[in-house]
């Protein structure tokens with residue numbers, strides 16, 4: 001920052017000479033220098049509206065306060081963010097913002113993460129001078145997932161700009177004017193697009209409310225886990241919010257290399273299967289529940305031991321919901337037993353790219369590329385065919401199937417193939433033909449219960465995290481059913497596979513996901529030099545995996 | 557949802573209008589004027605027609621129509637009485653004009669009489685300050701009003717309606 005090179009602007013922020021790249025707005029440049037300014041209508045992902053005026057600052061360029069979110073920095077500009085004049089200007093704006101506001105924080109879902117609340121605390125008067133009647137504006141459904149409390153709307157137009165610029169669907173507008181203005185939809189054309197949920201996130205107040213999250217929990221009680229969405233190969237960065245072990249909502253996390261500030265509704269509301277009562281949560285031998293998980297894992301270990309050394313014909317069917325770490329463990333089992341490994345992908349959906357560049361992948365699983373990077377490029381291709389014909393031609397001694405498909409969307413080929421082996425193990429989220437035919441059924445972990453890494457469609461390595469870190473928590477309490485631990489989560493494949501390997505004698509003890517990843521990084525070109533700790537919050541491009549192309553296959 | 561369409565003449569006018577503005581969107585206001593004339597008022601079907609015609613989102617058209625007070629909205633009576641309430645008129649008694657009309661017609665502001673004849677609104681400056689107080693009835697200005705003038709106007713309009721033709 002010391003060279004005032006081309007394209008840099010020298011200006012003064014609160015008395016300190018600073019430099020910033022030309023073209024930046026005061027608000028953005030000040031933020032880069034550590035001075036955050038309040039803002040309602042400004043959003044880094046949307047065009048500049050400059051309508052709320054809560055970002056006012058004092059400058060040497062005009063006697064009137066400047067709108068910092070729209071005014072650009074220039075040489076010699078002097079900005080005061082907290083001078084008496086600046087603060088007074090913002091206090092004035094705040095007072096007007098609150099004139100018609102119902103101040104119903106106690107029943108508002110946004111309370112606790114509402115910028116109006118925050119700025120009111122910073123800038124608001126402690127007493128209202130407004131004695132007139134407040135305006136009443138509509139409370140109504142705007143679409144199947146979204147409701148508006150018009151009285152809370154501050155008409156920042158963020159939601160409208162989102163629908164115009166990012167989703168390109170244009171369902172929202174401001175109706176009427178002045179203090180009667182409020183957001184609405186055209187009669188008969190509700191807001192109903194694959195990105196609609198984002199308008200609730202970016203509404204700075206509690207005007208737009210997600211019906212899915214409405215009255216579900218107070219936001220400050222939620223625990224936050226930074227992970228990625230498992231809905232498709234895009235791998236949007238998300239925060240999973242849980243409360244007493246249950247998912248309450250998913251929120252997008254900023255990652256300008258993947259999902260910007262957004263996520264799609266399919267991913268956002270796609271968590272319910274994890275808490276579906278029909279999920280397989282207890283291991284079974286055939287139809288009979290196994291008393292403890294440890295016992296079931298020993299069964300698995302016993303079957304693997306019987307096939308160790310390549311004396312038996314073994315097939316392993318993987319799913320693209322496995323983490324890279326789990327795939328690595330599958331690779332170890334396959335190496336020890338000489339198994340053939342292949343797998344099926346869920347049916348693909350439409351790939352959608354929106355005017356704001358946000359993309360939904362047509363590949364409805366999170367880790368095809370990761371599993372391929374670990375188990376070979378052909379694992380879901382010719383290898384799947386090989387496994388299928390091997391099973392159909394009979395004589396397979398042991399088949400281990402991973403069917404972590406949400407909502408029991410299991411490919412048909414898998415179901416019909418499983419029944420044809422002598423010994424059959426199925427990891428599954430839901431029961432289906434594949435698990436009904438199995439001798440040993442083990443619960444699969446959902447994306448929300450996994451610890452490890454996924455590789456998205458661009459070859460980006462990203463961390464998957466679980467609130468209860470089953471990889472660790474359940475290792476610490478072996479022998480218990482997940483159902484008897486205070487959390488509803490199930491034990492992941494990561495744990496089961498390691499217990500089997502320990503049983504065989506191929507591993508000394510079970511490791512955390514990070515430990516398994518170390519083995520993977522040591523043995524696989526693509527992952528060389530990576531570690532869980534070293535992966536940034538927004539992920540890292542993986543060596544040798546070109547975006548959307550075909551990387552080099554490598555068997556582990 | 558709609559089989560509304562501009563007449564040939566209206567379409568010609570619309571196309572000519574487009575040539576007078578830098579882009580389509582900018583021609584929305586005058587196009588709405590045409591639609592108002594063609595379809596009597598700007599109900600959702602009319603707004604939708606204009607949106608489709610101009611390649612704009614229906615929501616955008618709704619936002620524009622509701623921003624202004626001077627477009628004929630759905631349910632507007634035969635005679636739309638818009639009383640100016642900005643400074644000069646306010647000083648010269650527009651409140652009284654409003655109150656008088658409200659009592660005489662038995663409707664509040666923004667309401668329409670049961671017979672569908674009159675809609676009463678209070679609007680901002682109609683740029684006729686020199687003749688305050690004034691009101692606009694459909695396309696006509698009525699200026700320098702006294703309460704008697706208002707009575708006469710209403711009587712005349714009632715008769716006109718009875719005779720079978722709105723101005």
Ligand code: SF4
Nearest residue numbers: 153154156157159203
């Ligand atoms: S609903 Fe929310 S985001 Fe939309 S204009 Fe109102 S305050 Fe802004």
Ligand code: SF4
Nearest residue numbers: 229231232236264267
């Ligand atoms: S685009 Fe894919 S990864 Fe992103 S939120 Fe939607 S389903 Fe999840």
Ligand code: FES
Nearest residue numbers: 041052053055069
């Ligand atoms: S944030 Fe600058 S005017 Fe709204």
